[in-house]
Amino acid sequence: MTETEWLTNADSNQFEDFLRGTVSYRKLRLFAVACFRPFSHLCTDVRSQNALRTSEEYADGMVELYALISAHLYATDVLDNVPAPASDTYHYAVDAAYFAVQLARPSLLFRDGEVDIDPIDVFRLTDGISYLSGHAKNNFGIDATFDKAVLQKGIAIEKERQCRLLRDIFCNPFRPVAIEPEWSTSTVVSLAEGIYAEKAFDRLPILADALQDAGCDNENILSHCRGxxxxxRGC
Structure with missing residues (x-):
């Protein structure tokens, strides 16, 4: 893959081979969760919602493996009787419950003694999520008139969104960034930790100003924060 392809590809599946073995499992898991989050409202059971949250927390080292396994098992129980939402979206509630199970599933891959998600699983999940998005363009209605062109357009839009998420999380591997120690002032660290913990990414331009005040002159970092x-999470 070239840098131009990295910056312009609109199909997240095209990144699979390039990323395999070169990126952290943490970021792969966070990428998968981020792809599904716009559809998380379709999870009508708290166990499914907890699976999504626990997967993200496990990626960031906030919970141990047993918590992830527990969340996965509880979410699996939901598949036997998915609560129907108030609107005509039951079929998609089942899909959402399934994705929640998969997002919290520990893999049998081991790395440095840790169990984590299989990169192949990630891109299979995001591919399935793109189809869920495509069907959303058909108004989620079970009895709605199916339009293949609408489905395909919805899939393409979702895959392009996934590519933007992927570039946010994994940055540009062709232009690696080195963080200078002197940039990590108490103000910068406090702002960064607060933004990440609270998912308050609208405050990133403030972080960019703090970094600049600390002497950061890396335009890639500053423009990313101001973009x-x-x-x-994982950004």
Whole structure:
């Protein structure tokens, strides 16, 4: 893959081979969660919602493996009886419950003694999520008139969104950034930690100003913080 392809590809599946073995499992898991989050409202059971939250927390080292396994098992129980939402979206509630299970599923891959998600699983999940998005363009209605062109357009839009998320989380591997120690002032660290913990990514331009005050002159970092995003955990 070239840098131009990295910056312009609109199909997240095209990144799979390039990323395999070169990026952290943490970021892969956070990427998968970020892709599904716009559809998390379709999870009508708290166990499914907890699975999504626990997967993200496990990626960031906030919970141990047993918590992830527990969340996965509880979310799996939901599949036997998915609560129907108030609107005509039951079929998609089932899909959402399934995705919640998969997002909290520990993999059998081991790395440095830790169990984590399989990169192949990530891109299978995001591919499935793109189809969920495509069907959303058909108004989520079970009895709605199916339009293949609308489905395909919805899939393409979702895949392009996933690519933007992917570039936010993994940055540009062709232009690696080195963080100078002197930039990590108490103000910068406090702002960064607060933004991440609270998912307050709208405050990133403030972080960019603080970094600049600390002597950061790396335009890639500053423009990323001041850019429109999207910005998600793992950014």
């Amino acid at each position: 429109e995003g999207p910005h998600v």
